[in-house]
Amino acid sequence: MAEAHAHQGSAAPRKTGPARRIGPSLVCLQPHAIAPSCEAPTLVTSLPAPSTPACPDLAQLLHTAVAQAFNAVVITNAALDGEGPCITYCNPAFCRMTGYTEQELLGRSPRLLQGPKTDPQVLQRLRECLRSGTFFQGSTVNYRKDGSSYLVEWNISPVRDAQGQVQAYVSVQQDITKRVRAEQRQALLARALNATQDAVVIANAQAQILFVNQAFEDLTGYRSDEVLGRTPKFLQSGEHPPAFYSQLRDALARGDSCQTTFANRRKDGSIYHAAQTITPLRDEAGTTQHYVSVTKDVTELIARTQELREQAHHDALTGLLNRRAGEQQLERCQRAAQLEGQGYALILADIDNFKSINDRFGHEEGDRVLQRCATLLSRKVRSGDALIRWGGEEFLIVLPGCRLEAAQELAERIRAAMAQEQDAVVGSITLSLGVGAWQPGEYSSTLLRRTDQALYRAKTSGRNQVAVAP
Numbered sequence: 001m002a003e004a005h006a007h008q009g010s011a012a013p014r015k016t017g018p019a020r021r022i023g024p025s026l027v028c029l030q031p032h033a034i035a036p037s038c039e040a041p042t043l044v045t046s047l048p049a050p051s052t053p054a055c056p057d058l059a060q061l062l063h064t065a066v067a068q069a070f071n072a073v074v075i076t077n078a079a080l081d082g083e084g085p086c087i088t089y090c091n092p093a094f095c096r097m098t099g100y101t102e103q104e105l106l107g108r109s110p111r112l113l114q115g116p117k118t119d120p121q122v123l124q125r126l127r128e129c130l131r132s133g134t135f136f137q138g139s140t141v142n143y144r145k146d147g148s149s150y151l152v153e154w155n156i157s158p159v160r161d162a163q164g165q166v167q168a169y170v171s172v173q174q175d176i177t178k179r180v181r182a183e184q185r186q187a188l189l190a191r192a193l194n195a196t197q198d199a200v201v202i203a204n205a206q207a208q209i210l211f212v213n214q215a216f217e218d219l220t221g222y223r224s225d226e227v228l229g230r231t232p233k234f235l236q237s238g239e240h241p242p243a244f245y246s247q248l249r250d251a252l253a254r255g256d257s258c259q260t261t262f263a264n265r266r267k268d269g270s271i272y273h274a275a276q277t278i279t280p281l282r283d284e285a286g287t288t289q290h291y292v293s294v295t296k297d298v299t300e301l302i303a304r305t306q307e308l309r310e311q312a313h314h315d316a317l318t319g320l321l322n323r324r325a326g327e328q329q330l331e332r333c334q335r336a337a338q339l340e341g342q343g344y345a346l347i348l349a350d351i352d353n354f355k356s357i358n359d360r361f362g363h364e365e366g367d368r369v370l371q372r373c374a375t376l377l378s379r380k381v382r383s384g385d386a387l388i389r390w391g392g393e394e395f396l397i398v399l400p401g402c403r404l405e406a407a408q409e410l411a412e413r414i415r416a417a418m419a420q421e422q423d424a425v426v427g428s429i430t431l432s433l434g435v436g437a438w439q440p441g442e443y444s445s446t447l448l449r450r451t452d453q454a455l456y457r458a459k460t461s462g463r464n465q466v467a468v469a470p
């Protein structure tokens with residue numbers, strides 16, 4: 001079709017002859033437009049008869065059908081030498097696509113549609129197909145009469161006579177500019193979605209996944225083909241109560257956009273934290289047709305936040321609550337005591353002669369002894385009690401709802417347990433303990449002072465003993 005190079009507007013089309021029938025097996029489909037170089041009948045068909053019992057005038061029907069076809073149809077003769085094949089017929093769709101009139105096209109080489117961006121490789125392949133009489137299919141850039149370009153997809157079939165000689169070429173063409181642009185836009189969007197660091201999921205109204213991007217695959221460990229068609233339920237970790245999901249579903253059903261942080265499960269079973277925004281996508285009628293969810297992986301952020309929270313409340317050496325957190329705990333107990341009359345007790349435990357442990361065995365051994373004491377104390381207190389590293393070698397135990405006698409018994413158990421232990425390096429470690437219980441109307445600071453005085457008495461009375469605040 002693009003064999004000979006024709007120059008736009010260089011050859012005026014000639015007057016064409018009427019429709020004609022050429023022998024019993026040859027039908028000219030171009031009734032009024034035969035170009036000079038195409039004067040010999042060129043379009044032939046091996047159809048045995050132009051009419052059938054069902055269709056008395058098949059030739060007319062074929063002509064009308066092609067003339068009214070949605071796709072552009074163009075027929076050339078089979079002259080491969082010189083200027084190459086030239087147009088002997090084109091339907092109105094071809095004229096609409098190219099911007100040329102039928103008169104301007106007839107007798108011209110389809111080359112007049114080519115221009116700078118027409119792909120020479122496609123044309124080369126086309127020439128080879130024409131020469132070998134084989135079917136051609138391809139696409140390239142063509143140019144309209146006004147110089148604007150369009151993307152054409154076309155195929156060409158040789159038309160042979162009864163002897164098998166190629167008499168013409170018939171080509172069906174389609175302007176695919178819009179389709180290709182849409183595909184390019186879609187590909188661009190997919191590339192952009194895949195390039196983003198956030199995991200993107202697009203689901204239909206039934207929450208079945210239609211698309212996941214690369215970041216989703218990286219985050220969850222699931223490949224796209226493993227999740228398409230499924231609902232995101234498989235990501236649930238069991239860490240949220242059913243109400244969490246039902247509230248989410250209700251909000252989405254109302255058409256609201258939702259922002260929430262999920263604890264989800266990866267394919268390998270590990271948990272990740274996803275800060276997710278789910279947005280319903282509505283059609284023109286306002287009906288939700290799709291959901292798009294964008295997820296930021298906040299696993300590290302949450303772990304770091306928890307770590308900082310831990311650090312803010314815990315002593316780095318022993319892992320126990322630090323003094324600040326201990327004071328808050330004490331205040332909570334004091335409030336409960338004042339408001340509800342629920343008393344509490346305190347135990348202050350202090351390692352005996354700790355300075356000499358440091359001095360004899362070094363600070364590192366001293367640290368280890370502190371950790372050892374913390375471990376023992378942790379084993380002795382209940383989960384509702386608060387165990388605090390109150391000072392250097394001093395520990396405070398806050399016992400909500402505990403009476404003096406019970407606190408004294410616990411202190412004694414702790415003392416005895418510690419005294420029994422023999423450390424491989426420092427030998428015996430002992431504790432002195434002061435015990436106090438809240439008295440109605442008393443401030444926590446007063447109770448603390450009384451307990452500290454009891455501890456002092458335990459120290460001055462010879463250490464490794466429990467003293468109770470009166």
Ligand SMILES: Nc1nc2c(ncn2[C@@H]2O[C@H](COP(=O)(O)OP(=O)(O)OP(=O)(O)O)[C@@H](O)[C@H]2O)c(=O)[nH]1
Pocket residue numbers: 317350351352353354355356358362363364365366367370391392393459463
């Ligand atoms: N290794 C280590 N030592 C600490 C730490 N905090 C405080 N100390 C030391 O603990 C020692 C406490 O000494 P003292 O207050 O004299 O008390 P003690 O030697 O235990 O004597 P008594 O309490 O009277 O039995 C000091 O030498 C502090 O430097 C710590 O985190 N690690």
